[in-house]
Amino acid sequence: MTYAPRRYHFITGLPRSGSTLLSALLCQNPRFHASISGPLGALFMGMLNQLSAGSEYASMVSTEQRRRLGRGLFESYYADQEGKDVIFDTNRMWSAHMAAALDMFPGARFIACVRNVAWIMDSVERRFRANPYEFTKLFDGEAERSSVYTRVEALAQRNRMVGGPWSMLKEGFYSEQAENLLIVDYDLLAQAPDKVLRLVYEFIGEPWFEHDYGNLAYDTPEFDRNLGLPGLHKVRETVQLQHRRTILPPDLFAQYSQLSFWEQGADSAARVIAVKPREPAPDPSPAPHQRHLPLHDGTTPLSGDAGTSSATLQRTSTDNSSTTTVPASRASR
Numbered sequence: 001m002t003y004a005p006r007r008y009h010f011i012t013g014l015p016r017s018g019s020t021l022l023s024a025l026l027c028q029n030p031r032f033h034a035s036i037s038g039p040l041g042a043l044f045m046g047m048l049n050q051l052s053a054g055s056e057y058a059s060m061v062s063t064e065q066r067r068r069l070g071r072g073l074f075e076s077y078y079a080d081q082e083g084k085d086v087i088f089d090t091n092r093m094w095s096a097h098m099a100a101a102l103d104m105f106p107g108a109r110f111i112a113c114v115r116n117v118a119w120i121m122d123s124v125e126r127r128f129r130a131n132p133y134e135f136t137k138l139f140d141g142e143a144e145r146s147s148v149y150t151r152v153e154a155l156a157q158r159n160r161m162v163g164g165p166w167s168m169l170k171e172g173f174y175s176e177q178a179e180n181l182l183i184v185d186y187d188l189l190a191q192a193p194d195k196v197l198r199l200v201y202e203f204i205g206e207p208w209f210e211h212d213y214g215n216l217a218y219d220t221p222e223f224d225r226n227l228g229l230p231g232l233h234k235v236r237e238t239v240q241l242q243h244r245r246t247i248l249p250p251d252l253f254a255q256y257s258q259l260s261f262w263e264q265g266a267d268s269a270a271r272v273i274a275v276k277p278r279e280p281a282p283d284p285s286p287a288p289h290q291r292h293l294p295l296h297d298g299t300t301p302l303s304g305d306a307g308t309s310s311a312t313l314q315r316t317s318t319d320n321s322s323t324t325t326v327p328a329s330r331a332s333r
Helices: 019-026 040-051 063-077 092-096 098-104 117-129 148-155 163-173 186-191 193-204 221-227 250-256
Strands: 007-013 032-034 086-090 110-114 181-185 271-273
Touching: 007 019, 007 092, 007 098, 007 163, 019 032, 019 086, 019 110, 019 186, 019 193, 040 063, 040 092, 063 098, 092 098, 092 110, 092 163, 110 163, 110 186, 110 193, 117 148, 117 250, 148 250, 163 181, 181 186, 181 193, 186 193, 193 271
Parallel strands: 007 086, 007 110, 032 086, 110 181, 181 271
Antiparallel strands: none
């Protein structure tokens, strides 16, 4: 069987970190297809379970056959996407399976959406509290959902909604395939979508398309109701960063604010779109009685390319009273 030429990329990363927003934006490009997390990751892993060591079929299927079967899953699943030259498959498990994905689709890129883990926990907790008459499937019984502490602890386990993707992303971030990975921070995407998207396009090697950041429409009500979390994947019409106070207790918020490993990626080859400190102005050697203070006008441009691991942007703090910057990844080359 001969398949039409088509390029595949992967959206991965952490939950509640902008992957649905990114997909909604990418879908504005008529050549692109993207969506929320789909079944292909689970189908691929199920295939490997049936064909790996210990299975009666393991000796009957060669590596090349497994490669074709894996690729065939993608081609069959996306066969209805006529006219779409570029497919973005979304699943958080791809962070830990980049080697297989690259073997099936050489040249594929991985875009990982991230966010301060404390704000991820805050976001899930808000959805939980917004539905007081519904027990979501996210928690197993009263012991896990009894308080904000037990709920957050459950989500943070290595095989659960937040802890699982976090562990898989960390594996991919320090893997041999990390040069194919781009980290996109939710705050930057929401605050400067045009600048961030231009870096995404450059990373995947596609010509630029003018997006409309004030006319988004994306919702999956049936999928969200099945989870017991209505509105979980609903995207607001206008892309913007909304400032708010956390509803997590201070100790809990502080505990989970320390997990942004991508901000200290000295040993990773991954690309990171992050805030870069502006260069200090040259010292004009003022007279002893003069004193010059740096001016922060909030207009620092976002820049970078797929060959570097940095970008610049002035990020506004959550109380909107000052600005702060964080370093871009200092990736090893």
